[in-house]
Amino acid sequence: MKFQASARKWRPQKFSQLIGQEHIVRTLKNAIELDRIAQAYLFSGTRGVGKTTSARLLAKALNCEQGPTPEPCDICTHCVEIRDGHSVDVLEIDGASNNGVAEARELIDNVQYSTSSCRYKVYIIDEVHMLSKSAFNALLKTLEEPPPGVVFIFATTEMNKIPETILSRCQHFEFKPLSHQQIMDQLQLICDQEEIKIDPGSLEEVAKNGAGSMRDAQSLLDQVIAFSGKSIDAGSVQQVLGIVGQDALIQFFDMILSKDGPALMQTVHNTTLEGKDLGLLCRDLLEYLRNLMIVKVAKESSALLDQKSCDIEALTRQAEAIHLDELQQMFQALSRAEMDMKRSSLPRTVFEMALIRMLDVRPFQNIDAMIDQINTMQPTAPASNHPVPAASPGPTAAPASAPAASSNTASNTASSPAPASPASAPVAGGGQNKWEQIKARAGEAKRIFATYLAQAEVLELSDECLHLAFPDPFTQGQADKDENKALLKEIAEAVMGSPSVKIKLDCRPASTPTPAQSDPASGKGSGSDKKKESPTEQQILQDAVEILGGTIIG
Ligand SMILES: [Zn+2]
The missing domain is CATH 1.10.8.60 (Helicase, Ruva Protein; domain 3)
Incomplete structure (x- = not known):
């Protein structure tokens, strides 16, 4: 017997044999029974879900000698001719190769002639989205007023490319992807x-x-x-x-868990030598990660997994050895690689790099815990890390690390202590210097606190009061925490040599000028000082990496 492709041999010849499109079958059958056949249909959906098959079934149902009937006999001349693609009244046109305006005109001319023997003239245009714009336009007139007894059935995989004008003249059916x-089930049936x-x-x-x-x-x-x-x-x-199979996937993931880079690279190499597709391996690994996630998250995981292809025991063992965060990070790295591999000229390298990244994932840390850790961190070498801001020599230029007593003396000998004044330069001269000292000490005690202070504008600095304005409520809120406020009070009292300095922390209204504007004389100098004493983003990141032992990605 001559070989016939399964797809052709097992093509449904009755509506009842069509799998997975019950909603469409029902509507079409009703339309035939009630004699309410539209003049144009549009069947959309991914490839291989039954669009062209349904179009032929509809053509048979309309033209069967026993019909029109929802159950064509499949033995009459018309049914057989349509099934074998020989009918002169049912024309199948490939939109991809007949996409020009000339072909459309030819078709339109042909539409005018009546059928030779069938009841309906049916035009099945496959891949209709491939038609050119002018071909669509040529078709439009015929679609507006089609001759009686003509039915158009358009099939497309790309719904979004169909012009609105065509769409509005068709009855549209969306074919679902098959589960x-x-x-x-169908493959099993064929094999049986x-x-x-x-x-x-x-x-x-x-x-x-x-x-x-x-x-x-x-x-x-x-x-x-x-x-x-x-x-x-x-x-x-x-x-x-060209796939690797379940056992190989289990082994592969064991290598990832044991962070065995050399073995992984060797396996990738062997897989390529065996002529297997790394893209499919990547896809299978993604699915494997999903299975691990299901085993980890779901209580009744067996119902959510394809048990025939899954080794639940191995999955459970591996799922216990990995954190959910790590699974997610691995999934991110791999799914990105899967997309990149399709576009890259070096897909293997993309895959290998993603695998290496997977070896380096760690569970996420709670962000609050992380901030607390940074806050409580002891400065390692304050003198070198936080140089004392350059200040002009004078009686008030006490080093930041000097004991409180020395500051007292400095303050007492100052010729003009900072006046409590709401003017635009509230901390002129020695006051500015004292503020720098306060910030430097705060930075030594608590690095992150200094970054908040660096953003503050000094509204008042005197023996009685330190009044600061912050640029936003968040920074103000951070500085206003009891522990921070107490620390600031302690430092301010020491620097000012005063028994009690009141701390006032406000949020600066939008209209108030920034420190740089209000104090142009010291603007440039103090700006660069601030830069020196507040840790840069890079430093903070570096600290975080040291504390948490993480890796910076991207
Ligand atoms: Zn028939």
Whole structure:
């Protein structure tokens, strides 16, 4: 017997055989029964879900000698001719190769002639989105007033490319992608009928690689049958499909868990040598991560996993050894790699780099805990890390690290202590210097606190009061914490040599000028000082890395 492709041999010949599109079948059958046939239909959906098959079924239903009937007989001349693609009244046109305006005109001319023997003249235009704009325009007039007895059926995989004018003149049916189980069932049926032995795991792999398209899955099954004959084992499926198989995936993930970079790279190399597709390996790994996540998260994981292809025991063991955060980070790295591999001229390198990144993931830390850790961190070498701001020599130029007593003396001998004044330069001369001292000491005690102070504007600095304005409520709130406020009070009292300095912390209204504007004389100098004493973003990041032992990605 001559070989016939499964997709063709098993093409549904009745509406009842069409899998997964019950909503469409029902509407079409009703339309036929009630004699409410539209003049133009648009079938959209991914490849291999039954669009063209449905179009032919509809053509048969309309033209069957017993009909029009929702159940065409499939033996009359019309049914047979349509099924075999020989009918002169049912024309199948490939939109991709007949996309010009000339072909559209030819079709329109042809539409005017009546049918030769059938009841309806049916035009099935596949991949209709490939038609040129002018071809669509030429069609439009015919669609507006089609001659009686003519039915257009357009099929497309790319709905968004169909012009609105065409869309509004068609009855639109959206075909659903087929579920994994629907494809599995159909493949099993074919294997049973053809007396082919295949284990459930292999069948699962074939169905999965069809990616929702029955036609693709059936073609893959044909390939596997051609390779291994009547008895199909897992090895031959893996070889034909270019995939690595479940056991290899388990081993692969064990290498990731044990952070065995050399073994991983060797495996990638071997996989390539065996002619297997790294893109598919990447996809399978992504799915494997999903299975691990399900085992970790779901209480009844077995219901959510494809048990035929999963080794639950291995998954459970590996899931226990990994944190959910790590799984998510791995998934991110891999899914990005999967996309990048498709565009890259070096897909293998993209994949290898992603694997290396996967070896380096760590669980996330709670951000509050992290901030607390940074806050409580002891400065290692304050003298070198936080140089005392350059100040003009004078009686008030006490070093930042000087004991409180020395500051007292300095303050007492100061000729003009900072006046409590709301003027635009409230901390002139020695006051500015004292403020720098306060900030420097605050930085030594608590580095992060100094970064808040650096943003503050001094409204008043005197023996009685330190009044600061912060640029935003958040910074103000951070500085206003009891512990920070107490620290600031202690430092201010020491620097000012005063028994009690009142601390007032406000949020600066938007209209108030910034310190740089209000104090132009010291603007440039103090600006660079601030830069020196407040740790840069880089330093903070570095601290975080040291404390937490993390890695900076990106
Ligand atoms: Zn018939």
